[in-house]
Amino acid sequence: MRRKHHKTDSKTVSESTVCTAQTYAVLSPVFTEFANSMALYILRHRRASIRGKSMSFRSIGVLAALFCAHSLNVSAAADTHIDESRIWIAQAHYQDVQAVREIAPYFTHMRVDRAQQTVTVETDALGIRHMREAGMQVEINLAATARMNVRDRALTTGNPDSIPNYACYQTVAETQASQDAFVASYPTLASVIDIGPSWARSQNSANGFRLRVLKITNQATDSATAKPKFFYMSGLHAREYAPVGVNLGLAHWLLDNYGIDADATWLVDHNEFHLLMQANPDGRIIAETGKYQRKNTDNISGICTGTQTSSHQLGVDLNRNFPFHWNTTAGQGSSGTKCNETFRGPTASSEPETQNIVTYLATIFPVHPPVVAGQAAPDDYAGMFLDMHSNAELVLWPWGDTPTHSPNDAAYVAFGRRMAYFNNYSPEQSDSLYPTDGASDDNAYGTFGVPAFTIELDGTGFFEDCTSFQNTTLPANLAALRYAARTLHAPYKLPQGPDALNVKVSASRVVIGSPITLSASIDDTRYNQSNGTQTIYAITAATATVDALPWEAAALPIAMNAVDGAFDSSSEAVNAVLDTSLLTPGKHLIYMQGSNSSGASGPPAATFLQVVAFDDNIFYDGFQ
Ligand SMILES: [Zn+2]
Structure with a gap:
């Protein structure tokens, strides 16, 4: 059965208002920690704010009852007695879309429910304060937060060569080993291309990583006629585990089924798949320890001192650093503040990871200028660009920095809705509610005219649990990708x-x-x-x-x-x-x-x- 859109949201909201014995058991570790913090707070202030109304409490017991009955107002969560780095799933109602635009530079991957006029984010106390400063009434979804915390708690222990409790995802080292294993198993179909250093490697050859593209095509069918190219990257935002898993899944499907499945066979014979699996390996090794690192680790351009948290972290947001339309929305679609999650970098394409990707794209995609001037890319343009993220459940297409439709909009709408049939995410233009500038998909489309999409995966968390990933996210998105691959000859036309x-x-x-x-x-x-x-x-x-x-x-x-x-x-x-x-x-x-x-x-x-x-x-x- 296909999942109803935003089922997750409605389910978690309803659960958060009911306290059964079962949910209390799940919540109790969180509650104990939370109640301790609240007790300290109450002892000092003798007041706590629940749902915006000031109330006094005689005992924690009263609070416990309220904990079960209501979502707590965030002013408690944001109090200094609570760990500032603690991650919450916070939801706010908005009256005016302007409030969503106001908080956009602080977050990405906000889950926006237009019908309910709510925005949901996975963030810490500072992020919640940003929402309140925009005039939003913020509530913590305790049930969803508890489920996330139960999953994440085990991250602090375990085997350093894998991600504890997330056995379905590979580390940077494991991903590189998988790429090498593909080449060893399928030497005539797979090769690895080194496209340049990460930021840390560019500073010191003993640190960091090389960015590696796994190229899949039947080398025996290479000829003078260029094959359509599918460039697909994942992991640009380090903490998003699932997109790398889907990318590896596509490589497995293409290679393990070559000569067995007819579609896998002709797709590998007639196309090239360029899979940049770990686009931000420096950030990823931090995220593999359970931290919410999103950006790269550039601590010169993106220096950020103090305790590192989700909302206060070093580095540059690589998906705001691309040169096409960099910093075009007066701070609405990216941030100039170094510690912010969407810090765009000091200049366009300032980061080695961005430079590597931009340079590599120019070697595989023909240029069709000038899309930005309003001239549509030709509808027989072959090939496709895809940047996969999590976790807002969206299929997005350009433009991201303006709500004006691109000259290829009708083709984007049709193709986006075709892919979204398979994963059941919302198909929409990237800037349908709030802008992003310097993003990878606008850069690919604006520079080359290539059909360019961003897919945001499942909304259960940046560290999506393996059951959800393997049962739903992976198969649904592999189906979308297999469909997309069959259109590579002319993605602006065939989906219609x-x-x-x-x-x-x-x-x-x-x-x-x-x-x-x-x-x-x-x-x-x-x-x-x-x-x-x-x-x-x-x-x-x-x-x-x-x-x-x-x-x-x-x-x-x-x-x-x-x-x-x-x-x-x-x-x-x-x-x-x-x-x-x-x-x-x-x-x-x-x-x-x-x-x-x-x-x-x-x-x-x-x-x-x-x-x-x-x-x-x-x-x-x-x-x-
Ligand atoms: Zn992302």
């Missing part, structure tokens, strides 16, 4: 056509000359319609091709029929009979593709067909 599902042959192995039946379901309905409405069209045609993608010169399209006799619906079962008398013995790829009444053809999907010269089954059957 219908998808090809259940692509099959009636027998996976045939003797030359035996006819077989090809079948598929051509479907135009798969859009996420949660944020606006995408028009769905009737299917008008379907074709099959053998060993050539439908847009290749060698393709000989075979018309497929509507099984019910007429192409008149947005979802059609289709079939065709394939004469195999002209096929050579061996393994063939059969592609199928549909078109709709808007005139758009969708991304193809494939299946294998094994053709043999004579039927040797008798030998297997008779002499095994």
Whole structure:
């Protein structure tokens, strides 16, 4: 079953107002710590502020009852007796979107529920104060905070070579070892490209890391014709564990299924995947110890003294440091304060990590200027840029620093809603509520014209627990990425056509000359319609091709029929009979593709067909 959007929010809010024995058991460690702090506070001040009203308490027992009955007003949490570095899940109601814009420079990945007019952040006491200064009534979601803390408590102990209690995620060292293992296992499909040093390595060759791209393509099919490139990075924000896990998951799917799964095979034959898994390794090794490090560790440009917390940390926010439209929103979309989470750096592209990425993109993407002047990138632009983050549950596209639509907006909306069908995140333009400047997706689109997206993963926490990651986030987003990969030939066009599902042959192995039946379901309905409405069209045609993608010169399209006799619906079962008398013995790829009444053809999907010269089954059957 697909998850309802923002189910997490409504669920946690309702739980936070009910105290059963079960939830008390979960909350009790948090409560004990919280109550101790509150006791100190009350002893000194004899007052505590609950839901904005000042009340006196005779005992902690009264507080305990209130703890169960209500979400506590944050003025208690923000009191100095409570650990300033402690992370809370805080929610605030806003009347005016201006308040959201006001706090945007302090946070990223705010979860905004437009219908309820709430904003939810994972932050510390300082972050909560910023929200209150913007006039917001802030409440702590104690149930969600407790669940997060139970998960995170074990981070302080354990094996230094992995992330304790988060066995599904890899450290920087483990990620590099995985990349090397891919190359060792698949030397003709995978290679590692060193794209330059991290900030720490640039300062001292004994420190830090090299940034490494895992490139996946079938080197045997390299030719003069350029293959579409899919650049996909993760870990730009160090504390976001899950995006790196999804990136590794895509590499596994492509490589482990090559020659086994027809789609994985043609995708690796016809495209290049450039996977920058750990884009901010210096920050990541801090985050691997359970700290909320988001930025890199540049303590010269981003010097920040004092206790390091989520809202007060050294370094530069790499996703505000990209050169295209750097610092364009007068401080609304990034911060000039060094300790802030969104500190943009002293100059555009000041950080080595940013420079490495910008330089590398220029080696793989052709430039199509000037998108910023309002001229659309050509709709047959091949390739795609993706930056994956967590945890706001969004599929985002440019622009991020202005609510004005880009000249390719219609194509972005269609493609974004197609991907969001799979992960059920909200599809929207990046600056639909508040701006960000100097971000990676605007830079890629604005500089090259390449289709550029940011996907924000599941909203349960920056350190998403492994059960949620493996059961929901990973499979849902791999499905979105497999879909995106099938559009790489023309991502501005193909998503506007219908998808090809259940692509099959009636027998996976045939003797030359035996006819077989090809079948598929051509479907135009798969859009996420949660944020606006995408028009769905009737299917008008379907074709099959053998060993050539439908847009290749060698393709000989075979018309497929509507099984019910007429192409008149947005979802059609289709079939065709394939004469195999002209096929050579061996393994063939059969592609199928549909078109709709808007005139758009969708991304193809494939299946294998094994053709043999004579039927040797008798030998297997008779002499095994
Ligand atoms: Zn991020």
